[in-house]
Amino acid sequence: xxxxxxxRGAQAGGLDEGADYGEGATVGVGLVVVSTAAWxxxxxxxxxPRPYAPVVLAALPPHLVEIAYDTVQGPQVAxxxxxxxxxxxxxxxxxxxxxNGSLALEWLEHLPPGLKTxxxxxxxxxxxxxxxxxxxxxxxxxxxxxxxxxxxxxxxPAVRPAVERSLNVLGYSLGAxxxxxxxxxxxxxxxxxxxxxxxxxxxxxxMVVWPITALLRERFDNLQALTTLAQxxxxxxxxxxxxxxxxxVPVAMGRALAQSLPAMITYHELPGATxxxxxxxxxxxxxxxxxxxx
Numbered sequence: 001x002x003x004x005x006x007x008r009g010a011q012a013g014g015l016d017e018g019a020d021y022g023e024g025a026t027v028g029v030g031l032v033v034v035s036t037a038a039w040x041x042x043x044x045x046x047x048x049p050r051p052y053a054p055v056v057l058a059a060l061p062p063h064l065v066e067i068a069y070d071t072v073q074g075p076q077v078a079x080x081x082x083x084x085x086x087x088x089x090x091x092x093x094x095x096x097x098x099x100n101g102s103l104a105l106e107w108l109e110h111l112p113p114g115l116k117t118x119x120x121x122x123x124x125x126x127x128x129x130x131x132x133x134x135x136x137x138x139x140x141x142x143x144x145x146x147x148x149x150x151x152x153x154x155x156x157p158a159v160r161p162a163v164e165r166s167l168n169v170l171g172y173s174l175g176a177x178x179x180x181x182x183x184x185x186x187x188x189x190x191x192x193x194x195x196x197x198x199x200x201x202x203x204x205x206x207m208v209v210w211p212i213t214a215l216l217r218e219r220f221d222n223l224q225a226l227t228t229l230a231q232x233x234x235x236x237x238x239x240x241x242x243x244x245x246x247x248x249v250p251v252a253m254g255r256a257l258a259q260s261l262p263a264m265i266t267y268h269e270l271p272g273a274t275x276x277x278x279x280x281x282x283x284x285x286x287x288x289x290x291x292x293x294x
Contacts, residue, residue, distance in 0.1 A: 047136040049129040063081065063082055064080070066131075067080050067148055069148060071140070073135065074133035076127065076131075076147065078123060078125060078151075080152055081108075081111075081121040082121075089158035090120035091118045092189070094169070094289060095121075095145065098175050122152060124144065124148055126178075127140045142182075169182050170191075170288075171194065172194040173196070177196070177225075179192075180193070180226065183229060184229060188229075189236055189237065190238075190239070195248070196249070196254060198221075199222060200221070223257060223260060227261070241254075241268045242268075243280070245273060
C-alpha cells in the first residue's frame with residue numbers, strides 16, 4: 001500500500017515537474033521572441049519620426065534656405081538660417097539637433113529675433129524626420145550631419161571660416177548625443193546640452209529591463225564623448241541645462257555629467273522644469289549664443 005501511494009506521489013510529482021518545465025520553456029521562448037524583436041525593431045522603439053505639416057513649410061522665414069543632400073538613407077534636407085541673408089560670412093555657426101519626436105524647424109520658435117550676433121544656424125533633421133528619407137540610427141545621424149556640413153560649405157563658401165574657427169553645437173535630449181558626436185569630430189567652441197542622458201544604455205536601463213538592454217545597438221555615450229573632449233589641448237566650453245522634474249531623462253544624469261568634468265562644464269538646473277524644457281531654457285540659449293559670438 002505504501003509502495004502504491006509512493007508511486008502515485010511520484011507520478012503526481014512528475015506531472016508537476018512537467019508543468020514547471022513547460023512554464024519555464026514558455027517563458028524562455030517568450031524571452032527569445034522579445035529579445036529578437038528588440039534587436040531588429042529597436043530603431044522603431046527609439047526613434048519617432050514624423051513629417052512636416054504643409055502649413056509649417058508654407059510659413060518659413062524669408063532668409064531660411066533648404067540644404068539638400070544625399071546619404072545612403074536617400075535624399076536629406078537640413079535648413080540654414082543666416083543672420084541677414086545666405087551670402088555674408090557669419091561670425092559663428094551653430095548646429096542645432098532636436099529631440100526625439102521633434103523637428104528641426106521647431107527651433108525657430110525658440111530663437112527670438114534680434115539676436116545681437118551675426119550667427120548662422122544649421123538646423124538638422126534626422127533620417128526619416130521632416131523632409132528626410134530613410135531610417136535613423138547613430139551611424140545614419142552621423143553620416144547625415146557630416147554631409148549637411150559639407151554641402152553647406154560647398155553651397156556657401158563664406159560659411160567655411162566659421163566652421164573652422166567658431167563652430168558650436170546645441171542639442172536637446174537625443175539631440176544632445178548627436179551634438180556631442182559632431183563635437184568629437186570637429187573643433188568646437190561651445191556645446192550646449194539640454195536634458196542630456198549619460199549614455200543610451202543608461203537611459204534604456206531606466207525605461208526597460210535586461211536582457212533587452214544587453215541587446216542595445218545604439219551606443220550613444222555622452223559621458224565618454226565629454227571625457228574625450230576634455231582631453232583636447234583647448235577643450236570646448238560646455239553648458240548643461242536640466243529640469244529637476246524631468247520625467248523622461250532623470251536629472252541625476254545631467255548632474256552626473258556636470259560633476260564628471262566640473263572645470264569644463266557649467267551646469268544650470270531649472271526648478272520644476274520637466275523634459276519639455278525649451279521655453280524655460282530659451283534665455284540661457286540666447287545668452288550662450290551671444291556670448292560665443294563675441
